[in-house]
Amino acid sequence: MSTFFxxxxxxxxxxxxxxxxxxxxxxDQGEVFTIIGPNGAGKTTIFNLISRIYDASAGRLVFLDEDxxxxxxxxxxxxxIARTFQNIELFEHATVLQNLLLGRHAHKTSRFVExxxxxxxxxxxxxxxxxxxxxxxxxxxxxAYRDSLIVNLPYGVRKVVEMAxxxxxxxxxxxxxxxxxxxxxxxxxxxxxxxxxIRTLLGITVLMVEHDMSLVSAVSDRVLALNYGRPIVVGTxxxxxxxxxxxxxxxxx
Amino acid sequence: xxxLFKTSYAQDLGxxxxxxxxxxxxxxxxxxxxxxxxxxxxxxxxxxxxxxxxCGLSLxxxxxxxxxxxxxxxxxxxxxxxxxxxxVQNLHLPWIVGVVVAAVLTAAVGMIVGIPALRMTGxxxxxxxxxxxxxxxEVFNQWEHVTGGxxxxxxxxPVIFGVSFATDWAFYFLCLAFLLFGFWLTxxxxxTPTGRAWVSIRDSEIAAQSMGVxxxxxxxxxxxxxxxxxxxxxxxxxHKIGFLAPDIFSVLLSIQFLLMVVVGGLGSMxxxxxxxxxxxxxxxxxxxxxDSVPVWAGQIVGLVGKGAGxxxxxxxxxxxxxxxxxxxxxxxxxxxFILFEPLGIYGRWxxxxxxxxxxxxxxxxxxxxxxxxxxSERLR
Numbered sequence: 142m143s144t145f146f147x148x149x150x151x152x153x154x155x156x157x158x159x160x161x162x163x164x165x166x167x168x169d170q171g172e173v174f175t176i177i178g179p180n181g182a183g184k185t186t187i188f189n190l191i192s193r194i195y196d197a198s199a200g201r202l203v204f205l206d207e208d209x210x211x212x213x214x215x216x217x218x219x220x221x222i223a224r225t226f227q228n229i230e231l232f233e234h235a236t237v238l239q240n241l242l243l244g245r246h247a248h249k250t251s252r253f254v255e256x257x258x259x260x261x262x263x264x265x266x267x268x269x270x271x272x273x274x275x276x277x278x279x280x281x282x283x284x285a286y287r288d289s290l291i292v293n294l295p296y297g298v299r300k301v302v303e304m305a306x307x308x309x310x311x312x313x314x315x316x317x318x319x320x321x322x323x324x325x326x327x328x329x330x331x332x333x334x335x336x337x338x339i340r341t342l343l344g345i346t347v348l349m350v351e352h353d354m355s356l357v358s359a360v361s362d363r364v365l366a367l368n369y370g371r372p373i374v375v376g377t378x379x380x381x382x383x384x385x386x387x388x389x390x391x392x393x394x
Numbered sequence: 395x396x397x398l399f400k401t402s403y404a405q406d407l408g409x410x411x412x413x414x415x416x417x418x419x420x421x422x423x424x425x426x427x428x429x430x431x432x433x434x435x436x437x438x439x440x441x442x443x444x445x446x447x448x449c450g451l452s453l454x455x456x457x458x459x460x461x462x463x464x465x466x467x468x469x470x471x472x473x474x475x476x477x478x479x480x481x482v483q484n485l486h487l488p489w490i491v492g493v494v495v496a497a498v499l500t501a502a503v504g505m506i507v508g509i510p511a512l513r514m515t516g517x518x519x520x521x522x523x524x525x526x527x528x529x530x531x532e533v534f535n536q537w538e539h540v541t542g543g544x545x546x547x548x549x550x551x552p553v554i555f556g557v558s559f560a561t562d563w564a565f566y567f568l569c570l571a572f573l574l575f576g577f578w579l580t581x582x583x584x585x586t587p588t589g590r591a592w593v594s595i596r597d598s599e600i601a602a603q604s605m606g607v608x609x610x611x612x613x614x615x616x617x618x619x620x621x622x623x624x625x626x627x628x629x630x631x632x633h634k635i636g637f638l639a640p641d642i643f644s645v646l647l648s649i650q651f652l653l654m655v656v657v658g659g660l661g662s663m664x665x666x667x668x669x670x671x672x673x674x675x676x677x678x679x680x681x682x683x684x685d686s687v688p689v690w691a692g693q694i695v696g697l698v699g700k701g702a703g704x705x706x707x708x709x710x711x712x713x714x715x716x717x718x719x720x721x722x723x724x725x726x727x728x729x730x731f732i733l734f735e736p737l738g739i740y741g742r743w744x745x746x747x748x749x750x751x752x753x754x755x756x757x758x759x760x761x762x763x764x765x766x767x768x769x770s771e772r773l774r
Contacts, residue, residue, distance in 0.1 A: 192604050218606030230601035232594050234661060238406075242587075243594045247606035249587040253615065256586035257579055263586055264407060270587075271403045310605060 144203050145170040145346065146314055151190060151200035160186045162370040163200070168314070173340055173347045173360050177381070178367035179390055184350040185227060186370075188318050191348075192224050193217050204314065218247040223312035225303045227319045227350075233291045237283060237302050240291065241274040244309025248273075277308045280343075281335065297328040304335070308343070315339065317349040321356050333359045354382065366390070396751065409581060426570055430563040436678075437562040438634070443674035444569035445630045448576045450654040450666035450673075452623035455580060457652070458660040459589065460616040461596030462511055466523035467651045469530035470621045472643030474500045474628020476534065476541050479549050479638060484540075489554045496625040504621020508614035527648055534640035546639035549632045559633075569630055576623055577663060583619070584663070592616050596661075646721055653728050659740025668739040676727075677720060684714045 146168040153161045161183040168174045176184045189195045191202060193214040202210045204220060212220065223244075232240050248270070251263045278284055281301055286294060291302065300320065307315055320336065321329040333356050339345050340360075351357050357364060358378040366373040366381050368390040374381055381387055398412055410416040430437055449471060457463045474496040482492040507526055511519050534541045541547060551560035552568065559565050583589045591612045594602035603609060632638055650673050658669025688711035696703025713719075735742055749756045 194600060194603070213608075214603045215606050215608040218604060224604050226601065230598040232597035232601070234597060235590075235593055239590060239593070243590045243602070243605055243607075246587055246591060246594075249606075251586060253588060256583055256588050259582040259586070264404075267407055267586065268403050271406070275403070306605070 143206050145205065146348070147201075147203040148187070148191070149201040149203065151187065151202070152198045153186060153190060153195055154198045160370050161190065164367070164370070164372050165200075166365050166372065166375060168346060168348055170313075170346055171340065171344065172362040173336065173349065175349045175351055175357050175361040175364045175378075176367060177351060177354075177357060177364055177387075178373075181369075182367040182390075183370040184367060185318055187367075188224060188316050188350060191217075191222065191316060218310050218312075221311070221313035222316065223307035223310040223314075224316035225300075225307050225318055225320065227322060229296075229299050229303055231291045231299055231303055231306070236288050236290055237286045237294070237305075238274065238278075238288060240302060240306050241277060241309045242270055244277075244306040245270040245273060247310045273311070274309055277305045280308070280338075281305045296323050297325065300324060300328075300332070301335070304339075308339070308345075312345060314346045314348060317347060317351075319350055319352060321351060321353040329353055329356055332356065336360045354378075358382075407585060409578075423574075430566055434563075437566050439674060439678055441562070441566045441569045442634055443670050444566075444573040445627050445634055446651075446654065446670035446674045447573050447667045448623060448627035448630070449651050450658060450670045451576050451580055451663065452620045452627065453651045453655045454658075454660075454663065454666040455583075455592070455623070456616055456620040457655050458662070458665065459584065459596060460592040460613065462613065462616065463516075463520045463652070464523040464620075465520050465645065465648045465652060466507070466525075466527035466530075467620075467624055468643045468645065468647035469527040470500045470504060470624035471628040471631060471647070472530060472534055472638075472640075473503055474625030475632035475638055475643075476547075476628075477625070478629035479547060479632050480540050483550060489552055493626055493629045496629045497622045498625075500625030500628065501618040501622035504624075505614050505618040507621070508617025511613050511617060512610050524645065524648075527643075527645060531640055531643055534643065541640065542638070544640065546637055549636050549638060552633050565633065569634075572626060572630060576626065580623070580663060588612070588615065649721075649728075650724060653724055655738075656728060657731050657738050659738025659743075660736075662738075662740040664743075665738050665740035668743075672739070673724075676724070680720055680723065687714055 144167065148164055148166055151161050151164045152159065164183070164187060166174070176187065178184050186195065190197050193209070193212060193216075197210055200210070201208060204222060207220070209217065209220060209222075232243065235243075251266050255263050278287060281304065283298075283302065283305055286298060286302070291299060294302065300323070304315075304317070304320065317336070320332050324332060336347060336349070336356075337360055340347055347360075349357075349361070361378055363375060364378045364381040365375045366384065366387045368386075373386045373390065374384045376384070400406070410419060429440060433440075449467065452470075453464065453467050477499045478492040478496040481487050481495045482489055487495075507523065510522055514522055535543055537543070538545075551558060552565070553559070554568075559568050584592075591602065591607045594605065594607055595609060595612055595616075599609060602612075635642065654669030654673045655666060656669070657672050658667070659665030688707050691710040692703045692707030694703075695706040731738060737744070
């Protein structure tokens, strides 16, 4: 059987601190896999390892049977992994549409000189990119914000725009870093629907870091609990929540 | 307020936003074509303005769109100027070849300068480009075989395909043509993936990277393109000043270019031109003020008493003839703009336009900058 995504014995040291300590998990195609854990458990660090912002000290990352542990960061999007950020890393002085079009960068085929002269080929490619971006805009209901600058948008909308930008790369695996952080209860419910739609309608596998347990139990197939960079347990949301070690990690004792 | 009704995606790919905007540009071009008739005595100043417009555009690509601030752009201008003059006057190659060589050579140098930019950010990069500019100026000094060293080098009037561009108005149209060409090329880049990649690097390197932007490639590309434009401007500049000497391409000129993009408005192509208007015409205004201000001051104070009037005249006169006055005024204006109008002339213009288009509803908060705590930790 082929591997969709697998982290194998992932380790990273920051000086004397071992932030991620031998984390192994596997994500199957088409599922929603969630990583939970208290603050500082190393959840976002795992994301940064997968998107290759950090270099793993040890361990392997496998995506579609290919070792991506040492692939340069800008190649990750081309392999089909897109991500969002916990605190939103949008291009703030650009419009929503421009942000989404940048999401199409991994599919760029035009050359510099062709762009310099804006040849008909470039125009055709631009129109194709635009169409792909518009599909995502329709999917996530962002029509009203298409031409607004990010700086003028409320936080909740920015979260959705960031997800839209990730979807524009046409990923096979979508990494969502705390999709509900900073959102109201209502917006979080909306987010749950969208994550389900992304999985069922677009067929994209979702790997998510999340704190909001209502969102976690609503959408995830499997949950991995971490503490101090070490995995505690993998299972369904209910199993993980009732696991004594997980309760201890969150509440102490 | 006017809303644009869009019916096709192609509409967003045009050079102009709508027919109204296009008509304004046509009007601007028409007045540019009429200027030789209207203000013949200022033609050389306006030619310089157009060359500065190209320089501003060059630095705008780098500082305004890619977010890499350079204090070494006068060096690129110098390399372009010397390369062009060497190719045309020493190698006796056609004029247009000189321009191409100037552009390609400066782009290559820009690429080399851009490589350290991959490791340095912010003020460190700026210092590195400053050091580069100082080194290049020393090269101009020492490499007498090519540059003529401190003795300088006289530049002939441009002759393109046998046609002489010796008159002021012919050179004016030559500069205008190159300015329009530069704006067209840059606009093309900015509406395609390359331009968007540059903007993404400016706003969030980390997000750019995860979207598939190769930071190394696009940063060096921005440096190379910016330097290449500067090389073309340098070729024209050499004819404008008519005599090349190393001290022309000093750090002060680099600072003027930076002033241009900041005063004009970072991150807008219009801003490059507004800034150029400002920087090219301010010295003209200052030199006129040098003569008239002491007289005015003397006359005003002279209403009180003749002795006081004469004293004021000579005091003000002595003050305005101080040698460091011009850079001082430039510096002061730069500081004032950064403090009170970080978006530059373009930003002020955008605010005024918005004020009138949504008349009773304008609020200052629309343009207030976002608080920094919303940004995530930068991962480095």
